[in-house]
Amino acid sequence: MKFKLIIASVADDITDTVVEAARTEGATGCTVITSARGEGLRKAKTFLGLDLTGARDIVLIIVEQHLARRILETIGRAGSFDAHPGAGVAIVVDVEDAIGLGSQMHTIQTEIEDEI
Template sequence: MKFKLVLAPVKTHKTDPIVDAAKAAGATGATIISARGTGMHEAKTFFGLTLEDQTDIVMFILEEHLVKKVLEAIEVAGEFDKPGTGIAFVVPVENVIGLESQMEKFKERIRDQYF
């Protein structure tokens, strides 16, 4: 089975809708990392202090055949057509360990799709 890693750095108010949309599209779960970043626009300052919006990095390990459907779902849920809401990209995964508990669910999906 081939897997891909989908990474989506997004504004924190978009995290839950993105995770919900990804799960509805077939993702089995997500890992969320709090982060901060810089973009094309200057961060706002107030009395010399920089005010930056928090960002979450939402990560999904997906079966290769689910990637397109999940990307489309998180694009809509995250409103990526609006500037500054977030992005998503895919990275190939060479090896995976620790998914044994989910392997039965993966096998059930394959059986349901083809039988």
């Protein structure tokens, strides 16, 4: 079985929306890294040296390769990534190898049975 890693940088107020959207499309779990900092096209404004931008979260989701594109598109729509500048960005990368997914393998195999 081959896996992909979806990495999404999202505004912290939409993290739960993005995670729930991924779950509806077959993701069996995720890891959220909170309080990340990012910089987009325009440099963030500051007030007396304090950053005025909202906190960002990094969402890491390992999924079976056949589900990756659908989940990516779904979280993009759920988080309005293309509609609102700064809402988020997500990428997919190949996973060479993974361990620790044993408890999720039955669910993953059941979910992708129709896909392959």
